[in-house]
Amino acid sequence: MTNAAVWTAVHQERAALARDLATLTADQWRAPTACAGWDVHDVVAHLVDTAKTTRRSFLRDMVVARFDFDRQNAAGVTRERRDDPRDTLAELRSVVERTSTPPAPLGTRLVEAFVHGEDIRRAVGLRGDYPxxxxxxxxxxxxxxxxxxxxxxxxxxxxxxxxxxxxxxxxxxxxxxxxxxxxxxxxxxxxxxxxxxxxxxxxxxxxxxxx
Known part of the structure; x- marks a missing residue:
């Protein structure tokens, strides 16, 4: 599968998730997810952070986090989580078409889009439609x-x-x-x-x- 096909699927999923998130209530944004310790808002912030991550910024953040993936992820959530979920959603919309990625196989962008998409949707009773x-x-x-x-x-x-x-x-x-x-x-x-x-x-x- 070509890189273009991967990015097309990722961009489509980000856009579809943004549409679903626009329907959520304040309580649903606070719903716990399958990601331990993260609510829906946290997972969305994580998706924004990873969409903005480049190979260079990933390495920089890992050094700051002393090569602890959990610490690095937590820092990213803190960085991108806005006080108002609607502002975090606006950030997600702003990165829908980005093609930056950390130093990992490109297929990890699909894993993230689908798995975290389901983390969010299942927490609030929705289901995704994935290719x-x-x-x-x-x-x-x-x-x-x-x-x-x-x-x-x-x-x-x-x-x-x-x-x-x-x-x-x-x-x-x-x-x-x-x-x-x-x-x-x-x-x-x-x-x-x-x-x-x-x-x-x-x-x-x-x-x-x-x-």
Whole structure:
């Protein structure tokens, strides 16, 4: 998949998320998400920060954070989180078309857009509509990237993941079946609703996602 196709999907998702965020109430902006300690407003601020991040600024921020990813992310949220959520939303709209990125595979922009998009939407009872080819690309990236580097390789070890809506059949072991999006969320450490994934390996994957 070309870089242009990746950025097109990312830009479309940022714009779609901005439209959804415009409908939220003040209470929904404060809703807790699957990102520990972050509410919806925090996750939006994080998306703004990462959209503005360049390779140079990432390295600078990591030095300031003493190479602690959690500290670096927290600093970014503090930097971009406005007092009024509507102002943070305005910042998100301003970065919809940006193509800056930290020093990581470009596919991580898809992972971030889809996974954090679902973090937000699921916290407030919404669902996204994501392009299946790009979701599949994001899933394959997570399956070959270690958890330490933000992926989900270890969570899928010893399991066979089969997507019901995409050409994904990865690994060997007890089977886990679900949509490519559900599998992406699970290997990314996100909780799922009952029945989103099935098969003899589903309880194990859910347990790993929750740990």
């Amino acid at each position: 299946i080819a790009q979701v599949t690309q994001a899933l394959h990236l997570q399956l070959r990237t270690t958890v330490k580097m933000g992926g989900g390789k270890e969570r899928a070890n010893g399991l066979q993941l089969i997507a019901s809506d995409a050409p994904v059949d990865s690994g060997a072991g007890p089977q886990v079946r679900g949509t490519a999006l559900a599998l992406l969320l699970a290997v990314s450490g996100r909780p799922l609703s009952p029945g989103e994934i099935t098969g003899s390996g589903a309880p194990e994957l859910c347990a790993r996602a929750a740990s």
